Amino acid sequence: MAQLYFYYSAMNAGKTTALLQSSYNYQERGMRTVLYTADMNSRDNRYKQIKSRIGLYASARAFNIKTNFFDQIVTIHQKDIIHCVLVDECHFLNRNQVIDLSKIVDVLNIPVLCYGLRTDFRADLFSGSLWLLAWADKLIELKTICYCGRKSNRVLRIDDKGLIIRDGNQILIGGNNRYVSVCRKHFVEQLESPLSLTKRVYKNR
Structure with a gap:
């Protein structure tokens, strides 16, 4: 099922690496996958490239807040059978889109694999993560580590000087120059510290 x-x-x-590996595993067995990734500035179904930090990449359909996943997949599936749908940056989904993805599973019997963040830089849930936690059949945590060696489960937003940013819009696109993954303990400590993250990391070593 x-x-x-x-x-x-x-x-x-x-x-992203795990998503691309899963897609490759399907394709290696002659099965067709459809990949999606977020493009908040796109108003059509144009293609984007999903690229991991280790250099793996693949073409994917762009989705935004207006994307109807169920209708799109029904249309594609009728022309050529789809064996799996994979969604990168799924934390940007909204409630209706998570329900759409559930319908793809329940009505079309196509597995849907979603990959994304759970919380933002304030430790608040993203919309997509909130509804996936409620609607998904399987919840799987992919682990990385804090600079102290503990499991990271929080994200800090930093400026160009490594200072912690405590307020702002939930969405600000950026990589290692804007975000650092830390454990809960150091998330709280960093928010209360006047030092830059770089100095705090050095001090804790």
């Missing part, structure tokens, strides 16, 4: 999976983690845990 097909299921809806939510693979979640802090940043830099290899979510």
Whole structure:
């Protein structure tokens, strides 16, 4: 039976790498996959490239807040059978889109694998993560580590000087220059510290 999976983690845990590996495993067995990734500025179904930090990449359909996943997959599936749908940056999904993905599983019997963050830089749930936690059949945590060696389950937002940013919009696209994954203990400590993250890391070693 097909299921809806939510693979979640802090940043830099290899979510995109895991997604691309799963897609490759299907394709290696002659099965067709459809990949999606977020493009908040796109108004059409144009293609984007999903690329992992270790250099793996693949073409994917762009989704935004207006994307109807169920209708798109029904249309594609009628022309050429789909064996799996994979969604990168699924934390940007909204409630209706998570329900759409559930319908793909329940009505079309196609497994859907979603990969994304659980919480933002304030430790608040993203919309997509909230509804996937409620609707997904399987919840799988992908693990990475804090600079202290503990499991990272929080993300800090930093500026160019390594200072912690405590307020702002939930969505700010960036990589290692803007976000650092840490454990809960150091998430709380960093938010209360006047020092830059770089100095705090050095001090804790």
